[in-house]
Amino acid sequence: MEKVKCDCGHVNPYGTYLCESCGKPLIEDKGTVADMRYEGVARRSQTYSKTIIDKIWNFFSSVKVGIWIIILLLLASALGSLLPQEMYLPRGEQAITYYEEYYGFFGKLFYQLGFHNLYTSWWYLLLIAALGISLVICSLDRVVPLYRALKTQRVTRHEGFLKRQRLIAKTDKLEDAQQEIAKAEKILLAKKYQIRKENGNLLAEKGRFSRWGPYINHVGLIIFLIGAMLRFFPEMYIDDNIWVRDGEVAVIKGTDGEFFLRNNGFTVELYDEDEELYREAMERTGSPAVKSYETAATLLKRSNTGTIGVDTELEEVKDHVIRVNDPLTFEGYSLYQVDYKLNELAEFTFVLEAADEHADQSELADIRFTVDLYDPQTVYEFDNGFRIDILEYFPNFIINDDREPSTMNRIPDNPRLIFAVFTPEMDPEKDTGELSLVGIQVNEPLNGENDYIIRMVDVKMKNVTALTVRKDRTIPILIVGGLIFMVGLVQGSYWHHRRIWLQDRNGEIWVAAHANKNWYGLKKDLQAVAAGSKIPVPTDQKESEEAEQTRKVKEEGVTEDDGRTEQ
Known part of the structure; x- marks a missing residue:
């Protein structure tokens, strides 16, 4: 599309409403x-619409589209906050069963629609990216022509431009017109206006920088969105949980196996039940009130490059007692105390006994073994020829929908084991052995009457501490984006772009x-000019138009009423 050349010689883009230079x-x-x-200039979105690039540009340059994207993001974020995200589910819970079990049909729908991982879902990221694109295109579509028009504007403006301003007035012919303009200039300079003069005409302007406030807002928002999207990269943001039992060492998530944490001991302090201040809370919850809880931890670092778990040598880096709001920090990571579990089942100790109380128990006296509930071994062999195999292990025993034994998760909250006992006369390769299902207060034979019973004689429990591993390198980006946004907000809200044209015609x-x-x-400034010179206060054409329209409506209403009265 060809550009339009004005009578003043300035070449304007196609679609320009007012000449960028003279305002014609x-x-x-x-x-x-x-x-x-x-400034009456042509915007790209209002001029070009032929190619696919034009159509994409025009779509994202629409303020309505940007508002709808924001509305969709707000609605999605609100729906995602109705139920906990998958990363905040209790330890060991599986999302595929948890939501339906605890929240019914709504929970199942919540999971199937992908809201359980909302903030990392592809469509949510796509909405954020679309909002960023909309902000960029909206800003470029407006700020570039606006900047060009304000930079190109001349002091002397076309008569048609002046007549079509909202505030306009003119004097009768004066012999000392230039002196009156000079008086107005002094008044406007005192009010901090910047003055430009050309051929005896004057342009007083101040607060132009406020016009860029909304676009600085957009820059701040774009930087903020970039920071938010960078949170989906592990190197920039980590927010995960680890559970570490007393005396155990666990790898710290997000460190690529370089750092480990040893739980030297978890302790919890409770309020005294006799304290009246907390008695009501304890009675209401049915549990003691926690005063404080902490983890004595040691940070370890891998000292070799071997595979994790295979001859991994760890060296101590530092000790720290992790408390609420007192994290262990290192190399940009922070470990916060967030939760705990007391007396989690850790080990079962069993003995083998003859089912017949009158049988000789002497050969079974040395058959005693311990099962690690976190990592049980499958075979236990003894010197007298007996052998015990663990055929199945259910850490958290349930009967599933198919009426078969299964486990809810890997946490040993309700452990059950299926044992096979082989005597010295049996061949484990050919015989099935004596089968039994054993757990807490459970000991059932599975293939008829057994000659031997596996009896639990000891239980070992451990405290477990829950720590949040957090690393956030996006905070500086978010802060910069927020500060820039606030600068633009203040800039556009508390300052205003004012221009006054004085021309001697x-x-x-x-x-x-x-x-x-x-x-x-602006009107107050013009009143000050009028008070110190012969230049009149301009008429507000918009108010005059509105008053005229109101008068016509009233007159038409009166006429209609009169007509109805006559009829």
């Missing part, structure tokens, strides 16, 4: 007041003025 109207418009929102002084907001403040 280039497109016929029946309205009295000119549309000065973007054959002895008549024409005065026109425009403000992007706060017309009351």
Whole structure:
């Protein structure tokens, strides 16, 4: 599309409403007041619409589209907060069963629609990216032509431009027109206006920088969104949980197996039940009130490059007692105390006895073995020829929907074991052995009457501490984005772009003025000019138009009423 050349010689982009240089109207418009929102310049989205790039640009340059994207993000975020995200589920719980079990049909739908991992889902990230694209295109579509028009504007403006300003007035012919303009100049300089002069005409302007406030807002938001999206990269953001039992060592998530944590001991302190201040809370919850809980921890670092778990040598880095709001910090990571579990089952100790109380028990006296509930071995062999195999292990025993034994998770909250006992006369390769299901207060034979019974004689329990591993390198980016956004907000809210044109046209002084907001403040400045010179206070054409429309509506209403009365 060809550019449009104005009579003043300036070449304007196709679709320009007011010449960027002199302000001459280039497109016929029946309205009295000119549309000065973007200085009457042509925006790309309003000019080009042929190619696919044009259509994409026009789609994202729409403010309505941006608002709808924000609404969709808000709705999705609100729905995602109705139920806990998968990363916050209790330890050992599986999302595929947890949501339906605890929240019914709504929980199942929540899971199937992918809201359990909302903030890392592809469509949520796509919405954030679409919002960022919308902000960029909206800003470029408006700020580039606006900047060009304000930079190109001349002091001397076309008569049609002045007549179509909201505030406009002119004097009769004056012999000392230039002196009056000089008086106005002094008044405007005192009010901090910047003055430009050309051929005896004057342009007073201040607060132009406020026009960039909304676009600085957009820059801040774009940086903030970039920081938010960087949180989906492990090197930039980690927020995960680890559970470590007393005396055990666990790898710290997100460190690629370089750092480990040893739980030297978890302790919890409770309020005294006799303390009246907390008695009501303890009675209401049915559990003691926790005063404090902490983990005595040692940070370990791998000292070789071997495979984790295979001859891994660990060296102590530092000791720290992790408390709530007192994390263990190292190399950008922080480990926070968030939860705990007391007396988790850790080991079962069993003995083998003859089912017949009158049988000789002497050969079974040395058959005693311990099962690690976190990592049980499958075969236990003894010197007298007996052998005990663990055929199945269910850490958290349940009967599933198919009426078969299964486990809810890998946490030993309700452990059951299926044992096979082989005597010295049996061949484990050929015989099935004596089968029994054993657990807490459970000891059932599975293949008829057994000659031998596996009896539990000891239980060992451990405390477990829950720590949140957090690393956030996006905080500086988010802070910068937020600060830039606030700068733009203040810049656009507390300052206003004001312009006053004074032109000497054959002895008549024409005065026109425009403000992007706060017309009351601009009118006060013009009243000060009028008080110190012969330049009159301009008429507000918009108010005059509205008053005229109101008058016509009232007159039409009165006429209709009169007609009805006559009938």
